[in-house]
């Protein structure tokens with residue numbers, strides 16, 4: 001049977017289960033766009049900037065656990081994807097990026113809209129392909145999806161010359177993917193698992209550090225079983241949020257730069273760290289030479305290159321987190337760490353970390369907390385980057401995997417709205433809120449047009465502080481309060497929203513918060529709320545850059561409202 | 574941490590861009606490649622690379638693991654600690670006059686090297702051996718005046734054993750130690 005490259009590509013995507021493509025057309029991909037209508041299973045969502053196509057594919061992937069797909073034309077279309085691909089790469093998010101390329105005869109000639117996108121994305125993709133042989137395209141598509149989701153997931157790019165898309169060749173469906181160069185280990189080494197079980201049995205002050213790997217491998221139940229059987233306190237990384245219910249009595253929040261003081265104290269005092277599906281990022285560990293000084297470390301991860309990369313490890317176990325935890329759970333006998341857990345509870349009482357200070361002003365933390373209450377923790381939250389991101393992480397109580405979507409590794413401002421858009425497209429029945437900063441949102445605000453056109457009911461809460469707030473906070477604390485290039489003026493977001501065709505509300509007072517959120521929830525379509533929050537509110541606790549986790553800066557005025565209800569275990573409320 | 578010279582060998586897909594992928598990984602992780610030699614291997618679709626880098630054992634192990642993740646890299650080993658045969662080929666063009674030519678030939682003979690070209694004012698020596706041998710040869714002929722040197726960089730192989738990619742089922746275990 002004769003098929004064009006474009007048909008082979010579409011056919012391959014349908015077979016891989018693709019439902020949605022986030023894309024933006026141009027000359028080099030016209031043969032593909034012309035073919036798309038033949039494949040009604042493939043919904044195309046037209047973004048307003050290719051960066052957002054990649055972020056939306058990423059948001060879709062993080063919300064659904066499936067591979068997200070984005071599409072751009074050659075040259076500027078492809079180079080616009082770069083930030084989105086890098087964001088997905090650092091957070092191990094499975095996306096397949098498809099780019100058009102100039103026709104084969106023009107490659108290497110600096111032709112119109114030619115960029116070497118495989119060269120550019122070499123260090124930020126798991127793998128990439130330049131397809132020069134149309135007959136190989138079916139196999140490439142199959143391999144690309146396989147690589148994107150297998151083992152440690154990540155972005156894969158396929159660059160396809162225009163004439164390859166247009167050319168018709170005899171089509172033979174690709175046989176089984178056989179990648180001799182990529183065979184991740186899934187089963188953990190039994191002897192290592194035994195050693196881990198022994199360390200857990202002997203530990204007096206153990207903690208679990210749970211990362212996004214648990215969400216990716218779907219190991220939440222196994223994690224819970226492990227934690228409950230051996231009474232192990234669970235602390236998550238930023239991207240691990242949601243892998244363990246934060247209302248659980250063994251949940252002690254997040255560690256790291258803006259983690260809970262008590263979580264950082266626990267890590268610092270621990271005699272055993274069970275690190276699962278996390279990579280000891282410097283924002284999580286603080287000064288790495290002073291990280292968990294008294295602890296032995298068990299590190300479970302699917303990527304052997306993560307073992308020993310940043311911290312020394314006593315018991316490495318390479319493999320799929322879920323498979324390993326299942327094996328480990330078989331060896332764990334019930335243990336109690338009553339004294340240790342009591343100690344953690346005391347620290348939590350003495351250093352509540354995320355209680356909201358008393359103020360008549362409109363506090364951003366209060367907005368997030370109200371969002372939690374109104375949505376009852378059932379929403380998917382996508383965030384911008386900066387203070388808004390940290391408040392969204394701290395003051396919303398997450399209890400399901402895939403419910404917190406944030407650019408952790410790259411810290412990409414502008415991620416929030418397109419990621420929320422992707423999440424909503426993938427999970428139309430879920431409530432999706434984008435908690436964003438006034439700075440971050442302005443980097444990708446044009447996607448308001450996309451959510452209106454595509455009827456994606458994304459709700460947007462801007463924590464509008466009139467500043468690039470996180471940078472301002474650093475200037476305040478570490479640069480003598482010299483606010484250089486951080487004040488932001490305007491725009492009128494409500495007018496902007498109206499201009500794009502969605503309703504917006506301005507909220508300036510505390511009393512207005514809840515009704516506004518309720519109104520947004522009651523509205524069937526997308527909705528934007530501009531919360532004018534305290535301009536110089538800071539994110540606490542904070543481990544200053546370069547300091548160890550033991551050196552936590554806490555909010556200056558420790559007297560607080562009755563401990564916040566959001567993050568305390570159910571049993572304590 | 575002690576920095577030492579490491580020899581890595583890799584079997585990679587024989588496809589365009591693979592050398593770039595490998596070299597780019599060393600660059601990104603901050604390694605200076607001292608030499609890299611690429612050629613065919615015993616497998617029809619695979620090339621063999623020998624890469625020499627300076628680094629601490631842990632940092633080299635880190636790049637080795639990163640290399641291993643590249644789908645185009647089928648197998649990569651750090652064979653520094655193995656009992657290995659390491660060789661390189663050098664072409665050395667030495668200034669020569671009728672007065673010095675025989676003395677040069679004598680040195681070349683001692684090193685079991687060959688003269689592969691003779692011109693009016695030069696001879697070109699072809700030498701194979703480990704870096705030390707080539708270094709010693711260079712030292713001895715330097716006095717005559719060296720016009721040009723080309724060296725391939727090291728290629729290396731473990732002595733005995735099953736090879737980097739043993740045939741299916743054959744003593745795969747011996748090879749799994751890395």
Ligand SMILES: Cc1ncc(C[n+]2csc(CCOP(=O)(O)OP(=O)(O)O)c2C)c(N)n1
Pocket residue numbers: 384385386387388389411412413414436437438439440441463465467468469470471
């Ligand atoms: C693309 C990009 N540029 C610059 C930065 C550096 N940066 C980190 S946080 C931040 C401020 C973000 O401001 P805003 O979105 O208003 O959030 P806020 O901190 O005020 O909540 C900046 C500029 C970044 N993370 N990403």
Ligand SMILES: [Mg+2]
Pocket residue numbers: 437438439463464465466467468469
């Ligand atoms: Mg701001």
